[in-house]
Amino acid sequence: MKSIRTFIGLIGMTSLLFAGCSVPSASDNGPSPSAQTETKATAGVAVATENKGDHKLKIVTTFYPMYDFTKNVAGDLADVSVLIPTGVEPHDWEPTAKDIQQLADADLFVYNGLVEGWVSDTIKSVNSKTLQVVEASKGMNLMEGIPEEEEGEHADGEHDHAHESNLDPHVWLDPVLAQQEVKAIEETLMKADPAHADTYKKNAAAYLEKLQALDKSYRDTISTTKRKDFMTQHAAFGYLARQYGLTQIPISGLSPDVEPSPAKLVEIVKFAKEQKVKTIFFEELISPKIAETVAKEIGAKSNVLSPIEGLADEDKANGLDYIGVMEKNLKALEAALNE
Structure with a gap:
């Protein structure tokens, strides 16, 4: 059985997935x-x-x-x-x-x-x-x-060249x-x-307490799960994985609309079967068809793990905010990591 580390290394050598996240170069991180x-x-x-x-x-x-x-x-x-x-x-x-x-x-x-x-x-x-x-x-x-390789192919057939x-x-x-x-x-x-200034300081302190409580919930929940790897359609959860000792296995790279080649898709399906992956995560703002295709091939289910780049209509209707969606993500992760 291939290890997760081996698979991730293989993605770097062979995939057409990772064309970047419209990311500027390290020397162009924003205005001066x-x-x-x-x-x-x-x-x-x-x-x-x-x-x-x-x-x-x-x-x-x-x-x-x-x-x-x-x-x-x-x-x-x-x-x-x-x-x-x-x-x-x-x-x-x-x-x-x-x-x-x-x-x-x-x-x-x-x-x-x-x-x-x-x-x-x-x-x-x-x-x-x-x-x-x-x-x-x-x-x-x-x-x-x-x-990533030098370029990847978007769902519409256009190519996205990687940045420096x-x-x-x-x-x-x-x-x-x-x-x-x-x-x-x-x-x-x-x-x-x-x-x-005093009001801003007070407001920030109150919100930071909520974020600290959120961090504790993630730490406590994930520390006891059966597995520590999860599969996503979009490689958006690297920092979260690093913070809590998880391994993210992305189907696509930093650019959410870049699709894998047919050969790479076969590779991903094979790996997911070997690792007994039972949930493939996708996000609301892009088509879930790749995640659903992999899930169907391996007999798994698909579920939402939100990168919170915008609120979904359902989340808005339920009055959720950043912390509410992050708590929703934690419940989804907890279920998948205990399968």
Whole structure:
């Protein structure tokens, strides 16, 4: 029986899966705050020198986790909006002229880093000397994605060429790294609006307690499961796996819409049978057909493991937020890891 490590190494040598996650190179992780926004950088956060006083901040965020983290820190003291609409895959989204104007009218812009490959060029085009920019993942120990070939094929037949760097952007799916992102956002808000610094600090502390409790739930639950490997359609859970001693076995790479070749699909099916995989995870914003195909071939079932790049309609209807979806993910993982 091939080991999981051997299989992952084999993916790196033979697959057409991993064409990147629209990830920029390591030297292009986002705009230079000092060059683009006339701000001074402190601990990875761009901070304006002017005092906003009692001005209610306008904050623009890129996609859902950045919005939820920011909203929990800002509370009612800021108007927080999100650029990327629900149901849209963040890896492929590009801003319109209207979106760029929204940024020009904002006080703060919060983005994750890496996943938003358009940020650097967009900030250059924003006509604002006071816009403050927060790259929430800056300074983190980022993982390299699983080695990939030079290009992969999308479901529509188009090809996606790999970037010079293959860094994994999905840090928000690790509750511990999510806390670091919240702290970066808190620091910016306190300096941008010092009159309400105590409130931001209090809000952040309360939310960090919830994230710490989430981390404990993951740690306690996963420590007792029968198996430590899980199969996903999209390689979005590397940080979560690393944090809790799991091994992610991806069918596709960092780019969620790249499909395996027929030969690689046969290889994956064979490996899944050997490992007695009983659940194949897919996500809401992309077609589940590959996961369902593998599941059918090996007599397994498919289930959702959300990368929380946007809230599904069902999750919104149930009033879930980032923590609620992460708790839902934990239940799904617990069931699969105990099969």
